[in-house]
Amino acid sequence: MGASQSRPELVDEKVFRVEQPIQFSPDVVDQLSDHTASPTPTPERQSTLDEHIRSRIQNEVKQLRKEEEEVHKAIHSALEKENLDREKAMAGDASESGETGAGTIKSSAALFGDLEEIRAKIERFQARKELSNYPEIKSSQEALLSCYKAHPTTALECWREVSKFKASVAQLEQESFKTLH
Structure with a gap:
């Protein structure tokens, strides 16, 4: 029944005959033989x-x-x-x-502003810290250093210079504290 449909039909084959032989040039033959001889x-x-x-x-x-x-x-x-x-x-x-005050959480911009303010205060403090602006501290420091050099084994001899230096530093700290606040 269905066997006839599943069988391939026979196709008529057509064969062409060339009356003249096909010839290739020797260059083509050499090139083809070179390619087949070396695969690279x-x-x-x-x-x-x-x-x-x-x-x-x-x-x-x-x-x-x-x-x-x-x-x-x-x-x-x-x-x-x-x-x-x-x-x-x-x-x-x-x-x-x-919440207010120290417990609040600030944004990055606010924290950056606070940081810049603190930086400015530190720079002002560093500028004040230089001894060239305070001749009384500079002179008491030099006197103390020369006393220590003059009495290397008996440093207790320099108690007067030490107390003068401490007093001038304390005075400067008081002035700085007043200007910061």
Whole structure:
């Protein structure tokens, strides 16, 4: 029944006969025989292939680096956004609970401002700290050092210079304390 449909039909074969023989030039025959004898490409062809492969690899590396940079930027922006959201949430929680003063959580900008203010105070303090602006401390320091050099084994001989130096330093500390507050 169905056997006739599953059988392939016989196809009439057509055969063409060439009346003249096909001839190839000796160069073509030599080239074909050289290619079959050695499976490696010629040096010119190999260098072309190598250059093509190198360029494709370089293009892939550039593309991967570009994608990596985009991923880094995306991660950085996501982390930055997350940190800002967390700071806002923490600041909101602190202000809603009624906390004030030292217990509150400040934003990065506020903390940066506080840091700059402290830095300015430190710079003013460092400027005041220089002894060239305070000749009385400088002179008492020099007197104390010369006394110590004059009495290397009996340092207790310099008690007067030590007390003068301490008094001038205490006076400077009092002046500095008044100007800071």
